[in-house]
Amino acid sequence: MHPTRCMANSGGNMRHSERELRDRETITALLEKSFVGRIATVNQRGVPVIKPVHFVYWDRKVYIHSSPTGEKVRDIRRGSPICFEVDEPIAFVTAGENPCSANTYFRSIIIKGKAGWVRLGTKKLRILERLMEKYQPEKGYGKIAGDVLKKTAIIEIVVEEMTAKERLG
Template identity: 30%
Template sequence: MFREMRRKKQNLSNDKITDILHRGTSGVLAVFGDDGYPYAVPLSYVYHDSKIYFHCAKTGHKLDGIKRNNKVSFCVIDQDQVVPEKYTTYFRSVILFGKARILEDKMEKREAIEILAKKYSPDDLQGRQKEIDKGLPAVCLVEIQIDHISGKEAIELV
């Protein structure tokens, strides 16, 4: 169902993929957009228990796309170093395909936003809780259940 990588030498191990997803702070979500056009949008995320979580407003282009078709892709770029004298780029990235689910259950939403907030503000438990209590009613949380994942790096980094 999912394509195999052509350049197998450049394929990242599962451990490296997991490290990149934990380390990354932003990724690009692609959904089935309006009029059949793909819609790709950068966003902050957290990788937890082999799933991706992100938050957004309760309405908008990405949610419309997810409601239309819950199959999505998500990409995280770990390294992107242009090397002009060699006419190449030293890159490392991960791409995953999965199904997005809008969290409706209050406990699931709370757990997801707490995990997300802890990633971006690890040393401020009191501040996180205050912000979550204030903002949770107005925010939407989305979970991506991963169906396929791969990572690739420039041959020079192998």
């Protein structure tokens, strides 16, 4: 799969193809503005695990700030397949007479790819700076120290497949 294109319907499996979101600018904007992403891995018992994470989308990759230990780190080191998701709830549509007509308008993106580690100090520093710019745009924080770089893991997800959809009405 070519990671520079949105593969919104790779393989023809999207049940509601009319909800496919193809506009690259809209997709990129959602990835850039979402404050919480979710990474899914498969643990050593074969059980899917999903964790909310802070992240940045940069250079067509997802970068996640993490502790160097923990379940998701162990899963990734073991070679677990990964999936990453963001969504944007837009509106809740209340039901009338038929309670099954209640609905939600939304946009969502699911990424499948390979997870690895950013080890190069200069790249790691740049990603941590981007994270700070995203989560604290008003600035006011100190310089990122070398010991912080050593204690922090940065997970890099290379996008292999991206599914984006929206329901707006």
